[in-house]
Amino acid sequence: MSRAAKIKILVPLVVILFVGAYGRHRMLSKEFDKVGMLSTKQMNEISGIAASGINNDLYYVHNDSGDTSRFFAITPDGTLKSTIYFKGDKKEKLGVHDCEDIAVGPGPVNSKSYVYLGDIGDNAADRPYLTVYRMEEKTDWANTPLSKAEAAPIHLKYPDGPRDAETLMLDTIERLLYVVSKRQDSVTVYTSPLDYKTNDTVVMTKRCKLFFKGYKLFKWITAGDISKDGRQVLLKSYTKVYYWKREGNEPVWKTMLNTPKELPYLQEKQGEAIGFTPDGTGYYTTSEGVFAPIYYYKIP
Numbered sequence: 001m002s003r004a005a006k007i008k009i010l011v012p013l014v015v016i017l018f019v020g021a022y023g024r025h026r027m028l029s030k031e032f033d034k035v036g037m038l039s040t041k042q043m044n045e046i047s048g049i050a051a052s053g054i055n056n057d058l059y060y061v062h063n064d065s066g067d068t069s070r071f072f073a074i075t076p077d078g079t080l081k082s083t084i085y086f087k088g089d090k091k092e093k094l095g096v097h098d099c100e101d102i103a104v105g106p107g108p109v110n111s112k113s114y115v116y117l118g119d120i121g122d123n124a125a126d127r128p129y130l131t132v133y134r135m136e137e138k139t140d141w142a143n144t145p146l147s148k149a150e151a152a153p154i155h156l157k158y159p160d161g162p163r164d165a166e167t168l169m170l171d172t173i174e175r176l177l178y179v180v181s182k183r184q185d186s187v188t189v190y191t192s193p194l195d196y197k198t199n200d201t202v203v204m205t206k207r208c209k210l211f212f213k214g215y216k217l218f219k220w221i222t223a224g225d226i227s228k229d230g231r232q233v234l235l236k237s238y239t240k241v242y243y244w245k246r247e248g249n250e251p252v253w254k255t256m257l258n259t260p261k262e263l264p265y266l267q268e269k270q271g272e273a274i275g276f277t278p279d280g281t282g283y284y285t286t287s288e289g290v291f292a293p294i295y296y297y298k299i300p
Contacts, residue, residue: 031264033296036077038286043072043080045288047166048102048223049275053113055142059284060115061273062099064166069095069133069151071102071117073141076284078294082141086151088119089131096131097121100272101168101223104137106175108195113137115149118168120179125162129155129201132168132177152198158190159206166222166272170194171252173230178252179204180221180235186211187221189253207253212237222272226252227280232299234263234283236274241265241285243299264297 038046038061047064052073058081062071069088073081088095098121107114119131135149156179167180175194181187190204212219214237223236233244233252242260246252265271268287276283282298 031297032266034293035284035296036075036079037291037293038074039078039291040080041290042083043074043292044290046286046292047100047272047288048118048168049273049284049286050102050104050115050225051228051275051278052137052141053104053228053278054137054139058142059275060102060104061286062102062117064100064121064272064288065098065123067094067096067099071099071115073147076294076296082144082147084135084141084147084149086117086133086135086149088133088151089153097127098123100166103168103170103177103225105170105172105228106194107134107136109136116168116170116177117151118165118179120156120165120168122162122164125164127162129157130165130179131155154192154196155199155201156192157201157203159203160188163188167224167235169224169226169233169252171226171230172228173246173249174251176252178224178226180210180224182220182222183216185216189256191253207251208257210235210256212240212242214239223274225275225283227276228278229280232276232280234274234276235260236265236271236285238271239265239267241274241283241297263299266295268292268295 045063052058070085096119100121101118103116115135117133133151164182169178176191179190186209189207192204218239235242241263243263244255246255270288286294
């Protein structure tokens with residue numbers, strides 16, 4: 001999202017959220033832990049978080065619009081372990097347009113783990129395509145300050161016209177990428193095959209619409225994640241966290257048509273990142289902003 005648009009949204013949002021957050025803090029104090037904070041000013045507009053598939057206690061985060069083609073490897077307390085650069089789109093001045101979410105999971109080689117970085121933000125709803133970059137994980141990302149990754153992009157198109165989105169998820173059971181739109185009164189869920197050839201252009205499949213109660217601004221969907229085993233699903237708005245448990249091997253989009261549970265969440269300055277722990281017993285959230293705190297929640 002552009003900086004000017006964020007300012008217009010944030011002024012009323014921050015006032016309401018901070019008033020509400022203060023009142024809820026004591027009530028929620030036993031349901032979450034502040035485990036650290038983002039340790040460098042480079043990580044000033046974090047919009048996604050995902051657990052590594054090969055390194056213990058390592059998570060990937062990234063900035064959204066205005067940053068270059070890179071992401072960061074951190075520990076749960078926010079310590080920066082590596083900044084990973086990759087080659088983005090030559091048509092974009094910075095290599096990427098607006099990276100809004102990140103996921104980790106399988107890819108073309110079954111024995112390896114991959115990072116999927118979603119350049120899916122489209123504030124003006126006018127992009128001809130979105131791009132998701134797939135990069136093989138490396139063990140030395142846990143201890144190498146500067147790293148490079150080879151990126152294999154896939155270009156995604158909506159079947160019903162461009163729109164803004166901030167949620168990218170990966171289903172390990174059906175091997176699908178999920179994109180959930182952000183702004184409409186009812187958000188839309190789309191999928192694309194996880195297996196693709198580099199630089200493929202794919203029209204996503206429209207799966208369903210989801211309606212959440214509340215004022216439009218506050219219920220915009222800003223992040224999501226599917227647990228590593230594919231059994232649990234999270235979606236996040238600016239004010240709430242929604243949770244589903246998958247029944248059998250039904251498609252995730254069918255799972256999300258059921259009424260979700262609302263899980264604990266302390267409202268953040270501009271919370272746009274949520275990610276499961278590798279074992280699926282909890283989740284982390286963090287927000288845009290310099291030295292933003294990182295919170296851990298145990299799933300009830």
